[in-house]
Amino acid sequence: MQMKATVPITAAGLKTACSQCNLLELCLPFGMNDTELNRLDELVGGRRKIKRQQPLYRAGEPFEAIYAIRAGSFKTDVLLEDGREQVTGFQMTGEIIGLDGISTELHSCNAIALEDSEVCVIPYAKLEELSREIEGLQHQFHKVMSREIVRDHGVMMLLGSMRAEERLAAFLLNMSQRFTARGFSPAEFHLRMTREEIGSYLGLKLETVSRAFSRFQDEGLVAVQQKHIRILDNDGLKKLIQHQPGMR
Amino acid sequence: MQMKATVPITAAGLKTACSQCNLLELCLPFGMNDTELNRLDELVGGRRKIKRQQPLYRAGEPFEAIYAIRAGSFKTDVLLEDGREQVTGFQMTGEIIGLDGISTELHSCNAIALEDSEVCVIPYAKLEELSREIEGLQHQFHKVMSREIVRDHGVMMLLGSMRAEERLAAFLLNMSQRFTARGFSPAEFHLRMTREEIGSYLGLKLETVSRAFSRFQDEGLVAVQQKHIRILDNDGLKKLIQHQPGMR
DNA sequence: TTTTGTGGTTGACTTGGATCAACGTCAACA
DNA sequence: TGTTGACGTTGATCCAAGTCAACCACAAAA
Numbered sequence: 373m374q375m376k377a378t379v380p381i382t383a384a385g386l387k388t389a390c391s392q393c394n395l396l397e398l399c400l401p402f403g404m405n406d407t408e409l410n411r412l413d414e415l416v417g418g419r420r421k422i423k424r425q426q427p428l429y430r431a432g433e434p435f436e437a438i439y440a441i442r443a444g445s446f447k448t449d450v451l452l453e454d455g456r457e458q459v460t461g462f463q464m465t466g467e468i469i470g471l472d473g474i475s476t477e478l479h480s481c482n483a484i485a486l487e488d489s490e491v492c493v494i495p496y497a498k499l500e501e502l503s504r505e506i507e508g509l510q511h512q513f514h515k516v517m518s519r520e521i522v523r524d525h526g527v528m529m530l531l532g533s534m535r536a537e538e539r540l541a542a543f544l545l546n547m548s549q550r551f552t553a554r555g556f557s558p559a560e561f562h563l564r565m566t567r568e569e570i571g572s573y574l575g576l577k578l579e580t581v582s583r584a585f586s587r588f589q590d591e592g593l594v595a596v597q598q599k600h601i602r603i604l605d606n607d608g609l610k611k612l613i614q615h616q617p618g619m620r
Numbered sequence: 621m622q623m624k625a626t627v628p629i630t631a632a633g634l635k636t637a638c639s640q641c642n643l644l645e646l647c648l649p650f651g652m653n654d655t656e657l658n659r660l661d662e663l664v665g666g667r668r669k670i671k672r673q674q675p676l677y678r679a680g681e682p683f684e685a686i687y688a689i690r691a692g693s694f695k696t697d698v699l700l701e702d703g704r705e706q707v708t709g710f711q712m713t714g715e716i717i718g719l720d721g722i723s724t725e726l727h728s729c730n731a732i733a734l735e736d737s738e739v740c741v742i743p744y745a746k747l748e749e750l751s752r753e754i755e756g757l758q759h760q761f762h763k764v765m766s767r768e769i770v771r772d773h774g775v776m777m778l779l780g781s782m783r784a785e786e787r788l789a790a791f792l793l794n795m796s797q798r799f800t801a802r803g804f805s806p807a808e809f810h811l812r813m814t815r816e817e818i819g820s821y822l823g824l825k826l827e828t829v830s831r832a833f834s835r836f837q838d839e840g841l842v843a844v845q846q847k848h849i850r851i852l853d854n855d856g857l858k859k860l861i862q863h864q865p866g867m868r
Numbered sequence: 869t870t871t872t873g874t875g876g877t878t879g880a881c882t883t884g885g886a887t888c889a890a891c892g893t894c895a896a897c898a
Numbered sequence: 899t900g901t902t903g904a905c906g907t908t909g910a911t912c913c914a915a916g917t918c919a920a921c922c923a924c925a926a927a928a
Binding site for chain 3: 899900901902903904905906907908909910911912913914915916917918919920921922923924925926927928
Binding site for chain 4: 783784823824827828833846
């Protein structure tokens, strides 16, 4: 299942608004008229192709633009002085990446391509300028940032209060949902990241991730073959992240 | 050390921009001229006093405004169906709270006052409108949201990759820094939250937090008397969160 | 003044996930 | 066609933090 360079929008209600980045979150046409929608093309400063394992940007680099992922996927991570790595997120086709840089004008994390990928470059100055003129764009941009915050709170919940299997179940459901929103089958997908990267994201070691996958497989919740995942019992996974045995 | 209703700005470089919310992050006068600065008063839709333990807002309530904390402090938390609580952040005087609501028009977490507090209400529609007119305000608002994202990534790093003592050290240094920025002594402060709330935030049980405090006390890093904290060895704490013993 | 309740500390023990180690699979490449 | 190296799985052991329980301090209520 190779991801195509240009993914057609299939999810209900989505409309292509930006001819350059056909899935761009920012372009979802909320409250924009046709003239405004056409102006959105101005946003895109160009495109960049990033090879697998290569950085889109690195922590400490000056911040100039955010990026809309046209094709492929990325991870963002933060490094501690002693070498420990924390993956702070996975971004897939159609999503926005690079919001961390705005506060300090410097990127605060590394963004690494998980596969050969392509992004639309959105110069931040341009975005601020246009969103002063187009109310719908401004609102949409704020929503994207806010959604990022809410998503991070979800991860904090996961890291702070859940056990290993719950974390993995939540992760799989989240991935499934995001694939679905992009028009892929909800039940079957390829993970583009390694067990170690999943582990880092979930605050677990790779062995623990591997074992949890095996247990899910044994229990008939998912069929796992390396990076190929097929969800067999969605409700079973959901149940796992709610009431689990020993909670009083 | 009771926090006064109106905290004077003492940190270098800060200037009161908004007569209503004298410490409001949004009002830091970056790139705003005097006329614009005066218009910021329009932002404030009113004030609200919140008693200790009372909610400023609750998850699921419709989102209409963000809030600038004039006095006091809050925690934000998310609840799981089974009752588990995850504290996602602590907000103190001068900080902005409520950004989580923008993405869905619904608040996604609870904001509870840790002490009797007062906030300025900033109707979100008004903020969007004004920030379309005032470039400096727009940029400042984006910075506040982005900073929130970066801060959350820091917490994810903490929850995903650090051991108990490192987490508490990072927490104390962070608190110290935030108190300092508000003109208080960097070395001595009162925590307004319980051990259980700290634990929830750090992904630890209250007993673990308590023990870590005791160990810090034994090692001469801090003087702890219930909620009164005095940092004795700042560098010692910093060292703790970097190279700790058994890392290869 | 006693009672009650909330929050904090400390000790003994238990355990989930980390660590250490061996081995399997597969793709890239000499 | 080996050889190499990255990635994944599985087992045995260990330990940091969770759990359970006792107790203290102190403030508010009776």
